[in-house]
Amino acid sequence: MVDKSIFEMILDKEIESEIIYEDEDIFSIEDINPAAKVHLLVIPKKRINTINDLEQRDGDLIGKMVLVAKKLAKEYGIEESGYRLIWNTNKDAGQTIFHIHLHLLGGEELRTF
Numbered sequence: 167m168v169d170k171s172i173f174e175m176i177l178d179k180e181i182e183s184e185i186i187y188e189d190e191d192i193f194s195i196e197d198i199n200p201a202a203k204v205h206l207l208v209i210p211k212k213r214i215n216t217i218n219d220l221e222q223r224d225g226d227l228i229g230k231m232v233l234v235a236k237k238l239a240k241e242y243g244i245e246e247s248g249y250r251l252i253w254n255t256n257k258d259a260g261q262t263i264f265h266i267h268l269h270l271l272g273g274e275e276l277r278t279f
């Protein structure tokens with residue numbers, strides 16, 4: 167049996183966290199260690215360990231996650247000032263939670279790369 171991810175524990179109320187958005191497939195929380203003034207995580211309820219594990223049938227879910235990020239960017243008032251969406255995958259990208267999540271960063275000028 168695979169250990170639960172932190173995000174599954176949040177969903178199951180085993181770890182306290184304020185869920186700022188939820189629908190049948192997706193939820194969102196504020197990042198506990200924000201890397202920008204606005205730093206949200208958009209997370210599928212379904213556990214998928216990394217982007218490498220995505221299957222064709224997950225395409226709609228990924229599209230929906232981006233649409234949720236767009237909606238939250240508007241709600242947080244950063245749609246015009248700008249924001250960045252990031253998926254970290256595995257070690258070199260610094261992925262620490264092996265349950266895919268989309269980072270939404272903004273609210274200030276972000277360093278370019």
Ligand code: AMP
Pocket residue numbers: 172181183195196197198199200207253254260261262263264
């Ligand atoms: P990643 O490095 O892409 O795997 O991102 C994991 C993110 O989850 C990091 O930015 C962490 O700060 C964040 N994080 C870890 N635990 C929690 C938590 N309990 N609530 C909210 N964010 C968390």
